[in-house]
Amino acid sequence: xxxxxxxxxxxLGLWAGLRQIVFRGVALPSLEAALGRVATTPPAxxxxxxRVPIKQQRxxxxxxHRTDSAGVPINSLLRAxxxxxxxxIDFRLPSGLIDRSLAVDLPRFHRATSxxxxxxxxxxxVPAGADFPALETLSLARCSTDLDALxxxxxxxxxxxxxxxxxxxxxxxxxxxxxxxxxxxxTRHVDIVAPALKQLVISLTAVDHSISVLAPMVxxxxxxxxxxxxxxxxxxxxxxxxxxxxxxxxxEPSSLCIYACAYSAFFHAQASHFKQEIEKHMVAAFSCLxxxxxxxxxxxxxxxxxxxxxxxxxxxxxxxxxxxQRSALKEVCPPYCLCESNWRSQTISLDALEEVEFNGxxxxxxxxxxxxxxxxxxxxxxxMIVKLSDETSASNDGCAKIVNILKACSSVECDVYHSxxxxxxxxxxxxx
Numbered sequence: 001x002x003x004x005x006x007x008x009x010x011x012l013g014l015w016a017g018l019r020q021i022v023f024r025g026v027a028l029p030s031l032e033a034a035l036g037r038v039a040t041t042p043p044a045x046x047x048x049x050x051r052v053p054i055k056q057q058r059x060x061x062x063x064x065h066r067t068d069s070a071g072v073p074i075n076s077l078l079r080a081x082x083x084x085x086x087x088x089i090d091f092r093l094p095s096g097l098i099d100r101s102l103a104v105d106l107p108r109f110h111r112a113t114s115x116x117x118x119x120x121x122x123x124x125x126v127p128a129g130a131d132f133p134a135l136e137t138l139s140l141a142r143c144s145t146d147l148d149a150l151x152x153x154x155x156x157x158x159x160x161x162x163x164x165x166x167x168x169x170x171x172x173x174x175x176x177x178x179x180x181x182x183x184x185x186x187t188r189h190v191d192i193v194a195p196a197l198k199q200l201v202i203s204l205t206a207v208d209h210s211i212s213v214l215a216p217m218v219x220x221x222x223x224x225x226x227x228x229x230x231x232x233x234x235x236x237x238x239x240x241x242x243x244x245x246x247x248x249x250x251x252e253p254s255s256l257c258i259y260a261c262a263y264s265a266f267f268h269a270q271a272s273h274f275k276q277e278i279e280k281h282m283v284a285a286f287s288c289l290x291x292x293x294x295x296x297x298x299x300x301x302x303x304x305x306x307x308x309x310x311x312x313x314x315x316x317x318x319x320x321x322x323x324x325q326r327s328a329l330k331e332v333c334p335p336y337c338l339c340e341s342n343w344r345s346q347t348i349s350l351d352a353l354e355e356v357e358f359n360g361x362x363x364x365x366x367x368x369x370x371x372x373x374x375x376x377x378x379x380x381x382x383x384m385i386v387k388l389s390d391e392t393s394a395s396n397d398g399c400a401k402i403v404n405i406l407k408a409c410s411s412v413e414c415d416v417y418h419s420x421x422x423x424x425x426x427x428x429x430x431x432x
Contacts, residue, residue: 211280253287264331300322301344
């Protein structure tokens with residue numbers, strides 16, 4: 001026991017000479033002193049990770065340790081971390097530790113190639129003359145900053161990750177990967193100028209926002225935008241979500257997915273520029289259009305042709321997939337319902353369209369009308385896939401009617417699937 005005690009005293013300060021240092025469970029008031037014990041002699045610190053515990057001590061954290069106007073100890077902690085000049089720094093504060101917003105200066109990390117900060121609810125200020133010449137990866141979570149000022153100090157930045165940003169303004173000539181996750185906050189503005197960007201991942205909730213993306217070299221896109229309530233309305237249809245997804249497998253088509261719900265109460269919602277809103281999300285090329293529609297008993301042909309009439313969709317779409325989702329709410333269309341506008345008389349040239357799939361086809365008259373209309377507008381159509389809904393009878397009546405419609409287009413291959421999975425191909429569907 002005596003020998004162990006002697007050795008333990010000799011080992012007590014050895015940690016301060018380590019080059020990869022992780023503070024986990026050290027209370028916020030003690031961190032600055034701990035950082036001051038780390039040796040600054042070569043070799044330099046390669047990793048500095050700080051995880052402040054949620055429970056600091058019994059009772060509330062003293063005011064001088066969390067919310068004074070100078071940002072102490074956060075300002076001094078960051079300066080102490082910068083003194084070590086680490087190659088990678090990862091600093092995270094738990095939610096609720098600081099009870100009001102603080103303004104904190106981001107010190108210069110001259111050697112840092114990676115900076116990850118999760119500091120709520122802190123505003124990071126970029127001092128004049130600051131620069132991060134080696135920084136390649138930057139992650140900011142639950143803290144705000146002037147991105148324009150910060151990115152101008154990062155000439156070698158390759159990867160940027162952001163969360164809970166209300167305004168996303170990114171202008172970087174070197175950036176190659178951008179990941180933004182703002183589902184829990186409302187995003188008002190997206191402005192991205194990144195000529196070298198190759199991968200773009202964005203997930204946000206929109207509030208009357210503007211979107212501008214200039215990324216001519218982008219190869220992989222995962223774009224998700226959620227709408228709350230009937231903000232964007234066309235007739236009885238409210239826009240719920242828009243997604244633009246690059247193919248996971250090389251050679252597969254990229255998809256633009258539009259989610260909408262029909263409800264007669266939307267008659268009284270203020271009509272928005274539906275097309276213009278959809279166009280905002282076309283930040284990359286696509287060839288597959290997916291429509292996920294909660295119909296609640298309404299016809300959807302007017303919406304489908306409203307979207308197909310958009311120039312970029314009409315010229316780009318080679319594959320159309322319509323997924324009809326049923327809901328417990330069923331409505332009866334009132335006289336002169338907006339879902340039954342003059343869509344049946346429309347003519348659109350769908351020269352690029354090669355394949356159409358309907359999933360959840362119930363056999364309603366307006367659904368057959370839409371099939372016929374698409375066939376008349378798509379001269380290069382090669383294949384039609386119809387998957388019947390669970391509620392549709394398993395008889396061959398619907399299959400036969402579909403085949404009769406397709407008789408006028410003998411070049412179109414037709415496959416009809418019942419809910420059980422049984423398929424009737426175009427060569428063996430009975431005709432009436």
